[in-house]
Amino acid sequence: MTRRGDSVGPVKFLGISGSPSEASKTLIAVRTAVEQAGAYPEVSADVLNLRDHDVQFSDGRDPATYTGDTRDVIDRVVAADALVVGTPMYRGGYTGRLKNLFDVLPNDALEGKPVGLIATGGTDHHFLAIEHELKPLVGFFRAYAVPGAVYANNTHFSAGELVDDDIRRQLRRLAANVVEFAARVPRDLIGTDGPEIPRKALNDA
Numbered sequence: 001m002t003r004r005g006d007s008v009g010p011v012k013f014l015g016i017s018g019s020p021s022e023a024s025k026t027l028i029a030v031r032t033a034v035e036q037a038g039a040y041p042e043v044s045a046d047v048l049n050l051r052d053h054d055v056q057f058s059d060g061r062d063p064a065t066y067t068g069d070t071r072d073v074i075d076r077v078v079a080a081d082a083l084v085v086g087t088p089m090y091r092g093g094y095t096g097r098l099k100n101l102f103d104v105l106p107n108d109a110l111e112g113k114p115v116g117l118i119a120t121g122g123t124d125h126h127f128l129a130i131e132h133e134l135k136p137l138v139g140f141f142r143a144y145a146v147p148g149a150v151y152a153n154n155t156h157f158s159a160g161e162l163v164d165d166d167i168r169r170q171l172r173r174l175a176a177n178v179v180e181f182a183a184r185v186p187r188d189l190i191g192t193d194g195p196e197i198p199r200k201a202l203n204d205a
């Protein structure tokens with residue numbers, strides 16, 4: 001078992017927050033995980049707060065043709081080796097902002113990469129949405145959903161801070177294990193070739 005302070009080789013770790021809120025509990029949770037990942041030597045850890053970026057609504061085009069902020073965000077996700085993805089629960093699922101990010105990504109953007117999942121909700125009653133909403137999304141991208149997600153509710157935050165020690169511990173563990181996964185599991189350890197999903201415009205022959 002690698003410990004903080006041990007080298008795990010170069011890993012680009014990206015924490016994505018899909019919350020639209022200005023004062024975001026999800027962003028705090030994602031930052032906590034990113035700080036932990038950044039404690040490993042040779043891990044460069046960064047936060048992508050989708051609220052700060054003007055990501056264009058997906059219009060079905062080839063992802064290679066997006067420009068500007070959308071291009072920058074796509075490129076940061078593609079460059080990452082390991083990720084945590086956080087979202088508030090909105091109507092029992094992830095936010096539209098996060099969905100749109102996944103809609104503009106190329107199909108192979110996350111292939112073989114470990115993804116740690118973080119969700120926040122008003123209460124705990126949407127905990128299982130991690131399993132039936134977020135994990136299928138990770139599965140579509142042929143990425144690894146690292147077992148053991150973190151779910152925090154409103155009582156775990158106070159005055160702009162994450163105040164629950166157990167959630168902090170869970171976030172630290174999740175981040176550490178996502179880093180470990182990236183360091184130990186080769187990106188090409190995938191069971192089968194992915195299905196070809198041909199793009200076809202309405203007017204194509």
Ligand SMILES: Cc1cc2nc3c(=O)[nH]c(=O)nc-3n(C[C@H](O)[C@H](O)[C@H](O)COP(=O)(O)O)c2cc1C
Nearest residue numbers: 019021024025026088089090091092120121122123
């Ligand atoms: C539009 C909207 C829908 C929400 N739907 C749910 C929900 O279905 N289940 C839940 O537990 N909390 C729900 N909430 C509460 C948020 O998920 C919760 O407060 C979350 O921690 C907010 O995260 P943020 O501070 O990062 O925005 C909803 C909040 C909003 C604004």
